[in-house]
Amino acid sequence: MEDLKINRDKPDLTDEQILKHRNFDSVLDKAITPQLPWYKLGKYWAFGFGTIVILTVIIASLTISTENVESKDNSNKSLIVNSNNLNDTIVAKDEEVLTDENTEVFNMTPEVSIVNTKLNLVIEMPSSVMYNSSGEETNKYQVNVVSKNIPTDIELPPFSNSERFILKLSYKESSVELFGADAILVKNQDIVLLENERGEWKNLERIEYDKAIVSVDSNTSLLAPVMATSQIFSFGEEYGIKEKVKDFEELAGYENIVFQAKKPLPNEWYNKDMWEDVKIEKITKGIYKLELYKLDVIKTCEVEVVFEKSSFEKANQIYLSSFTHKESTNGKKGYFYVLKDGGDYIVLYP
Amino acid sequence: MELINKKYHHSKSAIQEEEVLIKKAKQNPRDFGVLYEKYYVQIFRYIFKRLEDENDAADLTSQVFVKAIQSLSKYEFRGVPFSAWLHQIARNELNLAFRSKKYFRSVDVESNQINEILEECDYEPNEERTELLLNSLRLLDKDELELLEMRYFEKRPFQEVSEILNISVNNAKVKMHRVIKKLRGLVNPEMD
Numbered sequence: 001m002e003d004l005k006i007n008r009d010k011p012d013l014t015d016e017q018i019l020k021h022r023n024f025d026s027v028l029d030k031a032i033t034p035q036l037p038w039y040k041l042g043k044y045w046a047f048g049f050g051t052i053v054i055l056t057v058i059i060a061s062l063t064i065s066t067e068n069v070e071s072k073d074n075s076n077k078s079l080i081v082n083s084n085n086l087n088d089t090i091v092a093k094d095e096e097v098l099t100d101e102n103t104e105v106f107n108m109t110p111e112v113s114i115v116n117t118k119l120n121l122v123i124e125m126p127s128s129v130m131y132n133s134s135g136e137e138t139n140k141y142q143v144n145v146v147s148k149n150i151p152t153d154i155e156l157p158p159f160s161n162s163e164r165f166i167l168k169l170s171y172k173e174s175s176v177e178l179f180g181a182d183a184i185l186v187k188n189q190d191i192v193l194l195e196n197e198r199g200e201w202k203n204l205e206r207i208e209y210d211k212a213i214v215s216v217d218s219n220t221s222l223l224a225p226v227m228a229t230s231q232i233f234s235f236g237e238e239y240g241i242k243e244k245v246k247d248f249e250e251l252a253g254y255e256n257i258v259f260q261a262k263k264p265l266p267n268e269w270y271n272k273d274m275w276e277d278v279k280i281e282k283i284t285k286g287i288y289k290l291e292l293y294k295l296d297v298i299k300t301c302e303v304e305v306v307f308e309k310s311s312f313e314k315a316n317q318i319y320l321s322s323f324t325h326k327e328s329t330n331g332k333k334g335y336f337y338v339l340k341d342g343g344d345y346i347v348l349y350p
Numbered sequence: 351m352e353l354i355n356k357k358y359h360h361s362k363s364a365i366q367e368e369e370v371l372i373k374k375a376k377q378n379p380r381d382f383g384v385l386y387e388k389y390y391v392q393i394f395r396y397i398f399k400r401l402e403d404e405n406d407a408a409d410l411t412s413q414v415f416v417k418a419i420q421s422l423s424k425y426e427f428r429g430v431p432f433s434a435w436l437h438q439i440a441r442n443e444l445n446l447a448f449r450s451k452k453y454f455r456s457v458d459v460e461s462n463q464i465n466e467i468l469e470e471c472d473y474e475p476n477e478e479r480t481e482l483l484l485n486s487l488r489l490l491d492k493d494e495l496e497l498l499e500m501r502y503f504e505k506r507p508f509q510e511v512s513e514i515l516n517i518s519v520n521n522a523k524v525k526m527h528r529v530i531k532k533l534r535g536l537v538n539p540e541m542d
Binding site: 264 | 379380382383386387390394395398402404406408411412415416419421454455456457458460461481482484485486487488489495500505536537538
């Protein structure tokens with residue numbers, strides 16, 4: 001688990017220490033009052049981070065052309081975005097976007113601009129720093145949609161000029177994330193599916209859609225990058241490990257590969273000065289055997305390939321770009337399942 | 351294992367009384383205050399054991415109760431304590447926060463609990479194995495760690511664990527057995 005911090009014998013808080021945080025009035029106030037973006041809260045004006053300007057912008061239509069996606073004339077239709085239709089989707093010219101109370105719109109990527117001509121845009125300016133609804137600095141931000149089926153105010157960074165608008169949507173309760181510009185990634189295929197007595201998937205929720213532009217990752221030969229979570233073996237140019245690793249198809253193109261043991265090892269094993277030679281062998285895709293030599297002593301361990309935090313992003317980009325995509329038919333009805341608790345999700349029947 | 355969460359296991363009459371409180375709160379959110387007072391410390395402790403910072407735990411606890419009030423109309427009484435539902439919301443909020451990297455996961459462990467787990471794994475506790483066990487916690491996935499936490503670090507009975515995780519008691523026991531088996535394999539100093 002990434003960044004798991006283990007606290008040993010940490011003193012517990014007393015009830016008194018906990019109870020001082022209680023404030024039911026504040027909780028009730030937040031629960032029954034619609035959440036407003038930070039710029040609508042009077043107190044943030046006082047910070048002096050620039051003038052907030054609310055504009056209603058008519059956006060010139062942009063031609064949406066995506067490879068392998070059929071274009072569709074949606075000019076006379078409203079796109080209803082609600083709990084039953086949570087897909088990243090392309091918003092076309094003259095299309096209203098309406099949301100219901102169960103939908104949140106969040107995490108607008110700064111590279112895109114809105115295509116829809118009827119959306120009211122709220123643009124934060126002049127600062128390039130974004131704030132979330134709690135007033136914290138962040139590159140991401142969110143708007144809680146509280147009204148039912150009315151045109152939605154959506155915040156965008158200023159002066160976006162990309163061609164495609166990507167809505168990232170979630171349930172308020174389960175907060176299932178659909179992310180990526182055009183993919184529902186299949187993740188965590190080892191989750192336990194629980195059946196109730198009627199044979200239904202009780203920890204999954206069925207989502208139906210009647211319009212989707214969805215692409216599903218097809219196979220890639222590359223190993224999915226994983227971030228290092230504990231001590232690592234890092235060899236650099238030593239022992240010829242870097243050269244050897246190039247023979248492994250699943251690691252082609254990756255840089256700064258390091259290795260993490262499958263089982264805990266004594267700390268001294270990680271000390272490179274201890275070893276006269278190190279060899280690596282592939283056991284299976286993703287699992288390798290390290291042999292550590294000193295005089296006539298050989299220590300072996302199973303390791304997996306991981307990436308340090310500084311290299312992980314680049315590795316992930318290489319991985320994602322290695323996929324070829326196939327896309328579902330636009331306009332075709334379908335359904336898929338997501339985990340109810342909003343964790344990593346799977347696609348069973350795209 | 352000593353049952354320490356005595357407040358969780360209500361009598362039938364206590365559960366029925368709670369049902370009345372919930373119905374009232376559905377009519378008027380201000381009446382939720384009774385439930386808030388009743389469960390605040392429990393939920394706070396649950397969250398604080400998984401977060402590093404007391405103030406972060408307070409913020410997230412507040413958020414849990416906000417969500418609870420907002421979702422109360424969807425809550426259905428199924429004969430189990432209301433706190434199980436609150437814990438589920440807390441769990442969801444924690445998962446969301448960790449996924450968005452707003453907070454980082456921590457786990458609180460006591461030395462006697464580590465020894466207990468080592469003994470469960472049929473190992474004699476010593477310093478080396480303790481270190482290996484603590485390192486092994488990072489090799490558990492989040493569900494495995496959560497189960498271990500609830501049973502060994504928080505001393506929750508399987509009934510309570512199953513209600514919070516929304517799985518059957520048998521399922522919880524099977525999964526726990528698998529976690530111990532995995533830890534037994536991970537806590538192995540020799541790799542020759």
